[in-house]
Amino acid sequence: MPQFDMPLDQLRTYSPDLPCPEDFDPFWQEGLAQARQNSAPPSYREVEVPVSTIRAFDVTFGGYAGQPVHAWLILPKEAGASLPGVIELIGYGGGRGFPHERLLYASAGYAHLVLDSRGQGLVSLDAASSGDPHARGWMTQGIGHRGTYYYRRLYLDVARAVDTLASHPAVDPERLAVTGASQGGGLAIIAAGLQPGLLACLPDVPFLCHFGRAITITDSLPYAEIAEYLRARRHEEAAVLDNLRYFDAVHFAARAKARALFSVGLMDEVCPPSTVFAAFNRYGAVEKEIAVYPFNRHEGGGGQHELRKLQLLRAVFSG
Numbered sequence: 365m366p367q368f369d370m371p372l373d374q375l376r377t378y379s380p381d382l383p384c385p386e387d388f389d390p391f392w393q394e395g396l397a398q399a400r401q402n403s404a405p406p407s408y409r410e411v412e413v414p415v416s417t418i419r420a421f422d423v424t425f426g427g428y429a430g431q432p433v434h435a436w437l438i439l440p441k442e443a444g445a446s447l448p449g450v451i452e453l454i455g456y457g458g459g460r461g462f463p464h465e466r467l468l469y470a471s472a473g474y475a476h477l478v479l480d481s482r483g484q485g486l487v488s489l490d491a492a493s494s495g496d497p498h499a500r501g502w503m504t505q506g507i508g509h510r511g512t513y514y515y516r517r518l519y520l521d522v523a524r525a526v527d528t529l530a531s532h533p534a535v536d537p538e539r540l541a542v543t544g545a546s547q548g549g550g551l552a553i554i555a556a557g558l559q560p561g562l563l564a565c566l567p568d569v570p571f572l573c574h575f576g577r578a579i580t581i582t583d584s585l586p587y588a589e590i591a592e593y594l595r596a597r598r599h600e601e602a603a604v605l606d607n608l609r610y611f612d613a614v615h616f617a618a619r620a621k622a623r624a625l626f627s628v629g630l631m632d633e634v635c636p637p638s639t640v641f642a643a644f645n646r647y648g649a650v651e652k653e654i655a656v657y658p659f660n661r662h663e664g665g666g667g668q669h670e671l672r673k674l675q676l677l678r679a680v681f682s683g
Contacts, residue, residue: 366631367630367631367658368631368633368636369581369630369636369637369638370637370638372630372656372658375637375638376641376645377645378638378641378642378645379642379645379646380577380642382574382576382609382612382614382615382642384609384615384618385610388609388610388615389619391510391610392519392558392610395428395516395520396520396523396524396558398429399426399427399428399429399430399520399523399524400524400527402426402429402430403426403427403430404426404430405531406423406424406425406528406531406532407423407424407425408421408423408437410422411463413464414464415464415467416441417441417471418438418439418441418463418470418471419439419440419441419443420436420437420438420439420463421437421438421439422436423436423437423477423528425525425527425528426524427482427517427520427521427524427525428516428517428520428521428524429517433479433480433482433521433524433525434460434480435460435477435478435479435480435525435528436460436463436466436477436478437476437477437529437532438463438466438469438475438477438478439470439476439534440471440473440474443534444534445534446535447473447474447475447535447536448473448474448475448536448539448540448541448681449474449475449476449477449529449530449532449535449536449537450474450475450476450477450540450541450542450677451479451522451525451526451529451541451543451555452466452469452476452477452478452479452542452543452544452548453479453525453542453544453547453548453549453551453552453555454478454479454481454547454548455544455545455546455547455548455571456484456502456546456547456571456586457484458481458484458485459480459481459484459485460478460479460480461478466478468674472674472677472678474677474681475532475534475535477525477529479521479522479525481521481547481551482518482521483502484502501589502515503586503587503589503590503593504589504590504593507590507593507604507607507608508600508603508604508607509603509607510607510610510611513607513610515572515611516610516611518551519551519611522551522554522555522558523554523558523559526540526542526555526558526559527559537561538561538563539563539680540563541562541563541565541566541622541680541681542556542565543566543567543568543673544567545567545568545569545664546568546569546570546571546634546635547572547586548567548568549567549569549570549571549626549627549635550567550570550571550572550573550613551572552565552566552567552570553567553570553573553613553616553617553620553643553647554572554616556616556617556622557613557615557616557617557618557619557620558619562621562622563622563623563680563681564622564623564624564625564677564680565622565624565625565649566624566625566676566677567643568626568627568664568665568669569627569629569632569634569635569640569662569663569664570613570626570640570643571586571634571635572611572612572613573614573617573635573639573640573642573643574612574614574638574639574642574643575590575605575608575611575612576605577636577638577639577642578635578636578639579591579594581636581638581639582633582634582636584633585634586634590604590608613643614642614643614646617643617644617646617648618647618648619648620647620648620649621649622649623649623652623676623680624647624649624651624652624653625652625653625654625655625672625676626640626643626644626647626652626655627654627656627664627665627669628640628641628644628655628664629660629661629662629663629664629665630656630657630658630660631659631660632660632662632664633661633662634662635662640654641654655669655672657669
């Protein structure tokens with residue numbers, strides 16, 4: 365796939381007029397308040413891991429409507445108190461996997477919470493997946509109304525994951541960051557928009573941005589699920605597009621204040637560059653940057669970019 369979207373100089377200034385619903389903030393504030401009110405305190409069960417450098421805990425906490433959500437908490441073996449924390453959010457269709465697959469941030473000295481996206485844990489073979497795992501399709505579940513849409517539940521789970529890590533006695537709640545790739549990158553932006561206390565937001569090749577353009581410029585999954593739905597249900601187009609305004613990461617980006625490092629691949633047909641730049645250019649923090657990988661697709665910057673993220677986290681957490 366060659367570069368197919370706008371030229372880079374246009375992408376850097378691309379900021380489309382995307383009207384935000386007038387009741388956007390009350391809608392999300394009410395949902396988060398209800399989730400907090402209905403949730404029991406998180407529980408932690410230590411699990412045996414054949415790795416000498418970490419301790420791992422199976423975490424259960426209350427997400428949307430107090431429903432149980434699962435995560436791993438991975439700590440450095442000799443962790444003390446007041447650790448910086450990183451919440452990692454997972455790409456579309458993936459689950460939290462196993463603790464030994466997630467060593468990077470604990471190895472850097474951070475408390476690391478890996479959220480299991482509700483219902484999407486099928487590929488992780490995780491018996492404690494959050495929700496009912498199945499093989500394909502979350503983009504159109506309940507899409508006809510903002511109150512029933514699948515992503516309302518997942519976004520509130522993400523916000524509650526931040527609450528959960530902030531409440532752990534080993535963690536410094538003033539030094540928290542969120543990260544993730546693809547869907548996880550979009551969810552990182554959501555978290556930064558809903559949780560004003562975060563220090564850093566590190567979204568890689570983020571999904572869930574600028575829905576209206578994404579579903580017309582690419583036929584790659586997962587955005588193609590929405591186009592497929594609308595091909596069959598033409599009469600719902602206006603209602604679906606209006607509903608998606610409440611879930612567009614562009615609007616959450618405008619409310620975010622955490623220092624940000626985005627990444628984008630200019631040959632990415634899954635999350636087209638213009639959709640990523642629409643969120644980045646609207647992002648509300650003064651300190652923000654975007655790493656551009658001209659010849660990469662949805663894999664983004666790989667290990668090179670992970671190193672850049674670690675360097676930024678060290679600077680942010682020690683500042």
